[in-house]
Amino acid sequence: MEQDNYELVAKAQRGDRSSFDDLVRINKDKMFALVYRMTGNRDVALDLLQETFFTAFKELKRFRGDAHFSSWLYRIAFNRAVNHLRRQKLLSFIPISKMGKLEPSYDMPDNPGLGELNSAIEKAVGSLPPKQKMIFTLRFYEQLPFKEISMISGKSESAIKTNYQKAIEKLRKQLQDFR
Amino acid sequence: MDCQQVKRSLSEKIGALGLNLSEKEHIHICADCRIYYERLMELDKYLKCGTTPIIKETEFATIQKKLDEKIGRYQNRALYFYHLSVRYGISLTAVILLLIVSLIGKSGKDIYQSKPADHYDTLLTLIDEETIDEQYIEAVVNGYVQTYGINSGEMLIGDLTPGELEYLKSEIKAGDIFL
Numbered sequence: 322m323e324q325d326n327y328e329l330v331a332k333a334q335r336g337d338r339s340s341f342d343d344l345v346r347i348n349k350d351k352m353f354a355l356v357y358r359m360t361g362n363r364d365v366a367l368d369l370l371q372e373t374f375f376t377a378f379k380e381l382k383r384f385r386g387d388a389h390f391s392s393w394l395y396r397i398a399f400n401r402a403v404n405h406l407r408r409q410k411l412l413s414f415i416p417i418s419k420m421g422k423l424e425p426s427y428d429m430p431d432n433p434g435l436g437e438l439n440s441a442i443e444k445a446v447g448s449l450p451p452k453q454k455m456i457f458t459l460r461f462y463e464q465l466p467f468k469e470i471s472m473i474s475g476k477s478e479s480a481i482k483t484n485y486q487k488a489i490e491k492l493r494k495q496l497q498d499f500r
Numbered sequence: 501m502d503c504q505q506v507k508r509s510l511s512e513k514i515g516a517l518g519l520n521l522s523e524k525e526h527i528h529i530c531a532d533c534r535i536y537y538e539r540l541m542e543l544d545k546y547l548k549c550g551t552t553p554i555i556k557e558t559e560f561a562t563i564q565k566k567l568d569e570k571i572g573r574y575q576n577r578a579l580y581f582y583h584l585s586v587r588y589g590i591s592l593t594a595v596i597l598l599l600i601v602s603l604i605g606k607s608g609k610d611i612y613q614s615k616p617a618d619h620y621d622t623l624l625t626l627i628d629e630e631t632i633d634e635q636y637i638e639a640v641v642n643g644y645v646q647t648y649g650i651n652s653g654e655m656l657i658g659d660l661t662p663g664e665l666e667y668l669k670s671e672i673k674a675g676d677i678f679l
């Protein structure tokens with residue numbers, strides 16, 4: 322996978338548009354999973370995914386290859402998602418008369434077809450602070466090494482491990498009713 | 501290995517559970533850590549029941565289309581500015597830069613000296629910007645945490661009191677977009 326990315330990135334950096342499209346196709350599922358789990362809203366996640374790839378296109382020449390391409394993308398996606406959450410936070414302080422209706426911040430439990438346990442899991446993961454949500458998603462679902470998550474988030478490996486443990490503890494507490 | 505070390509290294513493994521020899525030995529003699537490990541195993545099992553968010557082909561096609569349009573506009577704009585800069589050279593760029601700098605400086609003063617209604621309008625304009633300044637956010641969040649002593653991660657989704665919000669706002673300067 323990273324080998325594929327490596328060759329495609331080199332071509333895309335030289336201006337080959339179809340290589341960039343291939344990069345988008347190869348990485349879309351992983352990035353979508355992250356932004357969806359972070360925001361809990363499908364439409365928002367789709368927008369963020371599109372923004373992530375647009376930013377990647379603009380910044381591609383600055384990618385030096387000292388990290389995995391997917392790690393670099395994860396970082397962009399994470400920043401976009403945090404941007405969105407901050408924006409939501411700020412919007413929540415602006416009077417509704419100025420805003421119209423506010424977007425719901427978390428819509429996963431309403432998704433049709435999700436079992437009770439599924440909803441509980443998604444709600445529990447959704448309630449983690451953004452950074453822990455990212456760390457948990459990348460470690461648990463994407464099985465990335467802590468070192469790579471550290472590169473993506475710009476935090477030390479030990480801070481990542483501490484946050485991961487905190488996330489696990491929170492999930493454990495929230496999901497104990499299902500035991 | 502003491503209990504804390506064992507619990508930490510066990511949490512790090514969730515998602516990829518497997519015990520090394522010293523953990524096995526410890527768990528054999530320590531009931532507390534054994535229970536902890538069993539609970540983690542259960543959590544691991546539950547979390548794996550969660551569905552992976554998948555992007556549908558139709559959704560992806562929409563994203564590709566939007567991305568194409570955005571990239572097209574971006575490239576046209578880049579091309580336009582390239583021709584412009586070739587034609588009018590550095591002097592025009594310098595004039596534009598000076599103009600932008602003076603405008604930013606002016607709007608900076610205006611935002612926080614204006615009436616509350618204008619203030620909200622300005623916020624609405626600011627939140628459409630794409631900028632993220634991680635160092636700045638870090639600095640504001642650190643200042644916030646030192647004053648209010650709460651976890652900076654939690655701050656993003658926890659509720660702010662009016663006093664806390666005022667503090668945060670006072671740290672935001674124009675041109676520094678806290679989003």
Ligand SMILES: [Zn+2]
Binds near residue numbers: 526530533
């Ligand atoms: Zn123990």
